[in-house]
Amino acid sequence: MSSEAAFEVIGWRDGHIIALDQTALPHDIRMLHLTTVGELVDAIGRLAIRGAPVLGAAGALGVALAARQAEQDGWDAARLDAAVKQIAEARPTAVNLRREAEAAAAVIPQGAAAVAAAALATVATTVAASHQMSERGARYLRERCGPAPLRVETHCNTGSLACLGWGTALGVIRALNNSEALAHVLVDETRPLLQGARLTCWELGQLAIEHYLLADAAGPFLISQGLVDAVVVGADRVAANGDVANKIGTYSLALAAQQARIPFVVVVPESTIDPATPDGGQITVERRAEDEVTHVLGVPAAPDGTRALNYAFDITPAALVTAIITESRVIEP
Ligand code: MRU
Numbered sequence: 001m002s003s004e005a006a007f008e009v010i011g012w013r014d015g016h017i018i019a020l021d022q023t024a025l026p027h028d029i030r031m032l033h034l035t036t037v038g039e040l041v042d043a044i045g046r047l048a049i050r051g052a053p054v055l056g057a058a059g060a061l062g063v064a065l066a067a068r069q070a071e072q073d074g075w076d077a078a079r080l081d082a083a084v085k086q087i088a089e090a091r092p093t094a095v096n097l098r099r100e101a102e103a104a105a106a107v108i109p110q111g112a113a114a115v116a117a118a119a120l121a122t123v124a125t126t127v128a129a130s131h132q133m134s135e136r137g138a139r140y141l142r143e144r145c146g147p148a149p150l151r152v153e154t155h156c157n158t159g160s161l162a163c164l165g166w167g168t169a170l171g172v173i174r175a176l177n178n179s180e181a182l183a184h185v186l187v188d189e190t191r192p193l194l195q196g197a198r199l200t201c202w203e204l205g206q207l208a209i210e211h212y213l214l215a216d217a218a219g220p221f222l223i224s225q226g227l228v229d230a231v232v233v234g235a236d237r238v239a240a241n242g243d244v245a246n247k248i249g250t251y252s253l254a255l256a257a258q259q260a261r262i263p264f265v266v267v268v269p270e271s272t273i274d275p276a277t278p279d280g281g282q283i284t285v286e287r288r289a290e291d292e293v294t295h296v297l298g299v300p301a302a303p304d305g306t307r308a309l310n311y312a313f314d315i316t317p318a319a320l321v322t323a324i325i326t327e328s329r330v331i332e333p
Helices: 037-045 052-073 077-088 095-105 112-145 169-178 195-206 216-224 250-260
Strands: 010-013 016-020 031-034 150-154 182-188 211-214 230-233 237-239 244-247 264-267 313-316 323-325
Touching: 010 052, 010 112, 016 052, 031 037, 037 052, 037 077, 052 077, 052 095, 052 112, 077 095, 095 112, 112 150, 112 169, 112 230, 112 264, 112 323, 150 169, 150 216, 169 182, 169 195, 169 230, 169 264, 182 195, 182 216, 195 211, 211 216, 216 250, 230 250, 244 250, 250 264, 250 313
Parallel strands: 150 182, 150 230, 182 211, 230 264, 264 323
Antiparallel strands: 010 016, 016 031, 237 244, 244 313
8 A cells, every 4th residue: 555545445537436435345346436426325325435534525525526417407496405404414423424414515606617626625635634644643652651662452443444535543553563563453343334454454464553353342441451542433424522423333442442541542532522522421423223233244144023223323421531632733632
């Protein structure tokens, strides 16, 4: 992999969106060509396009697509507004999706080409921010944890696939590795959709970074055994009081990290911090289809008819967070 991702995660070609289908990884590299808002919303819903900053890019590009469809097919303002709303609400927890869709919608009066240009500027900003937060986060951990190479645990997928550029938490891991300050990475598999096993292990493999895959339930135990120096994760939304919404399973790592007195660090772009959400209790936690839990990669794992509760995210209280690191600052409670 070069200094950037060796693959295009999401982009704009000839008036439509192209995106790497993240449901097909790690076994297939398949590009999606999305020419309608309906196709984009479907791709977001089934997590072919996912990860908070990439959802932000998808929101902006989606509005560019809607504006183009409106010009070509003569949509009236109400139909275009409905399309923007459909994009903004395709998933509820990652604030980046709504924020970037609404920012792109503000450009609609200038025409579809201007919306596409604004969306591409959002993509470029996302990439630049990822490098800045990666370097800042690596510096913070080196200063806080000392000179020995670090054993870092991470959850879900927060690399190029989720964030463009280097990523957020995985970007910090990459920057640590570049400065020979990383021993290895402990990767939570991230049930039910296995973003850790399928996507993070794939990205770390491409980067030749040493890593070990863990069953999610093993994470807190390994922390308690002194086998982890720091937990580093991303987030889908940070409330104004510092509460953090991230992939289900994050909260138990934060509790274990506090008990073991190791840093629990959250790495996000500023656009993931939502001043309009006062605290974690106000964050809508996405609930997804039951069969994602009753099945593993499409294969039934529970008796027919078993009911499941599929909360896709959890909320980690600010009190458990050692630091939130963004492209422009370190926030310590
Ligand atoms: O459901 P997903 O795969 O979109 O969830 C992604 C995560 O929870 C990531 O940790 C989060 O978006 C942070 S990526 C910076």
